[in-house]
Amino acid sequence: xxxxxxxxxxxxxxxxxxxxxxxxxxxxxxxxxxxxxxxxxxxxxxxxxxxxxxxxxxxxxxxxxxxxxxxxxxxxxxxxxxxxxxxxxxxxxxxxxxxxxxxxxxxxxxxxxxxxxxxxxxxxxxxxxxxxxxxxxxxxxxxxxxxxxxxxxxxxxxxxxxxxxxxxxxxxxxxxxxxxxxxxxxxxxxxxxxxxxxxxxxxxxxxxxxxxxxxxxxxxxxxxxxxxxxxxxxxxxxxxxxxxxxxxxxxxxxxxxxxxxxxxxxxxxxxxxxxxxxxxxxxxxxxxxxxxxxxxxxxxxxxxxxxxxxxxxxxxxxxxxxxxxxxxxxxxxxxxxxxxxxxxxxxxxxxxxxxxx
Numbered sequence: 001x002x003x004x005x006x007x008x009x010x011x012x013x014x015x016x017x018x019x020x021x022x023x024x025x026x027x028x029x030x031x032x033x034x035x036x037x038x039x040x041x042x043x044x045x046x047x048x049x050x051x052x053x054x055x056x057x058x059x060x061x062x063x064x065x066x067x068x069x070x071x072x073x074x075x076x077x078x079x080x081x082x083x084x085x086x087x088x089x090x091x092x093x094x095x096x097x098x099x100x101x102x103x104x105x106x107x108x109x110x111x112x113x114x115x116x117x118x119x120x121x122x123x124x125x126x127x128x129x130x131x132x133x134x135x136x137x138x139x140x141x142x143x144x145x146x147x148x149x150x151x152x153x154x155x156x157x158x159x160x161x162x163x164x165x166x167x168x169x170x171x172x173x174x175x176x177x178x179x180x181x182x183x184x185x186x187x188x189x190x191x192x193x194x195x196x197x198x199x200x201x202x203x204x205x206x207x208x209x210x211x212x213x214x215x216x217x218x219x220x221x222x223x224x225x226x227x228x229x230x231x232x233x234x235x236x237x238x239x240x241x242x243x244x245x246x247x248x249x250x251x252x253x254x255x256x257x258x259x260x261x262x263x264x265x266x267x268x269x270x271x272x273x274x275x276x277x278x279x280x281x282x283x284x285x286x287x288x289x290x291x292x293x294x295x296x297x298x299x300x301x302x303x304x305x306x307x308x309x310x311x312x313x314x315x316x317x318x319x320x321x322x323x324x325x326x327x328x329x330x331x332x333x334x335x336x337x338x339x340x341x342x343x344x345x346x347x348x349x350x351x352x353x354x355x356x357x
Contacts, residue, residue: 002304005297006326009051009307011285012260013223014095014172016051019301020322021263021287021310024054024099024174024228026070028340029350034065034072036081041088042351046319048094051308054174054263055085057101057181060161062116064182066103068133073098073161079168086169097172097226097260098165100158104182105143105191106236108132118143119154121186121208122193127237128180135340148196154182155212162216162225172224175213178265180236183209187250188240202242202249210253222258226287230265231274244272251281261285263310275305294325320355329356 003009006018031037047053059065059072072078082098089096105120108130112118120143129137146154162173177183185191186208192199198207209227216225229250231243240246251262262282266275267290278286288297288306297309315321317334324331338349 002300002302003307005294005301005309006322009285011052011287011307012172012226012258013221014052014097014260016095016308017093018051018322019308020051020325021289021308022047022050022053022315022321023289023310023312024056024176025312025316026056026067026340027350028067028069030069030071031081033075033077034059034070035075035077036071036085038084039347039351040071040081041084044085044096045088045092046351046355047315047321048089048092049320049322050094050315051322052095052097053089054310055096055098055170057099057176058082058161060100060102061157062113063119064102064104064157065112065116066107066130066181068111068131068135070101073100073164073168074157079164082165082168082170086171090169095171097174098170099174099176099228100161100165101176102154102158102182104185105140106130106180107140107143108138109141110138119146119150120144120182121146121191121198124191124193126180128235131340145194148198151198151208155208155215158212159215159219162220166220166224172226172260173216173220174263175209175216175225175227177209178228178230178233180233180238183212184238187246188238189246190239190241191237202246203253205246206250206253209250213254213257213259217257217259223260225259226261226263227254227259228263228265230267231277232269233265233267243269244277247274248277248281251278255282255284259284261287261307263287264289264306266290279305317353319353320357323356327356
């Protein structure tokens with residue numbers, strides 16, 4: 001018998017007041033220098049009723065940035081900006097995990113610092129266009145393939161990002177291994193054409209993610225490190241030959257680390273169910289995500305298939321989503337036209353959704 005959605009839960013070192021998680025969502029609202037703004041502080045503060053907020057993807061280095069106005073966690077100004085976010089969320093009784101997102105080849109140079117390069121496992125460009133500074137999608141340039149002896153320095157960027165997140169007062173970090181970004185580029189057989197120990201069979205292709213999680217866990221403690229996966233997704237040119245083998249291999253490799261959670265974006269796959277595959281190969285906590293509503297989320301928890309459930313769009317339009325779930329109140333709908341449009345102090349579609357009170 002599973003748990004009620006409003007009951008507390010422990011994920012690693014995190015004690016959550018309820019099992020409702022706010023999923024990470026890019027919103028493109030960072031200020032100059034990719035520093036979190038006062039508007040971002042308010043956005044996260046409003047949603048602190050979630051048992052856990054997972055922040056938007058945050059780049060660990062200038063090379064890791066791919067999109068316009070996404071925040072970083074590699075400068076002191078960025079750390080200070082995130083400290084204000086953490087203080088606001090904690091002031092409302094909430095918990096916060098930072099999603100660390102290195103996009104690898106899924107980048108447009110115009111969105112990055114002029115001297116920031118674009119790297120990937122192999123020199124194969126992302127086939128999907130990426131929005132440029134004006135929001136219009138443009139083709140990506142071929143990335144530079146990482147040399148074997150460069151990979152430890154990229155892992156070190158993730159470690160510094162995790163340490164910086166903790167210095168900012170953030171409770172945990174989540175390694176973004178989905179959406180066709182750098183870790184998934186290593187995992188996927190079509191984007192990873194390497195012939196060294198990081199390429200070829202699944203046990204080699206998972207090595208980058210395993211070593212990154214190991215290093216982050218050593219730095220800040222395994223109970224404060226989670227990871228997000230989406231086996232089989234085709235976004236940003238991903239087309240793994242056998243995602244069931246790849247992700248089973250990954251999960252088995254990290255299962256004994258004592259990590260906080262596996263955050264699954266659960267999409268249909270031919271031949272296997274990703275949640276069943278996770279449960280068969282991973283003994284730690286699971287956060288289930290993708291198109292859930294209150295009814296389906298409760299069913300997943302009641303069946304014991306997950307320990308927590310995450311919601312994205314619903315949290316955009318309903319900052320008090322937990323209270324609306326609890327009282328059965330009507331849910332507002334998010335205005336998709338404003339998902340990525342805000343600049344400066346423009347609160348439209350960001351912090352101007354009303355609460356019940």
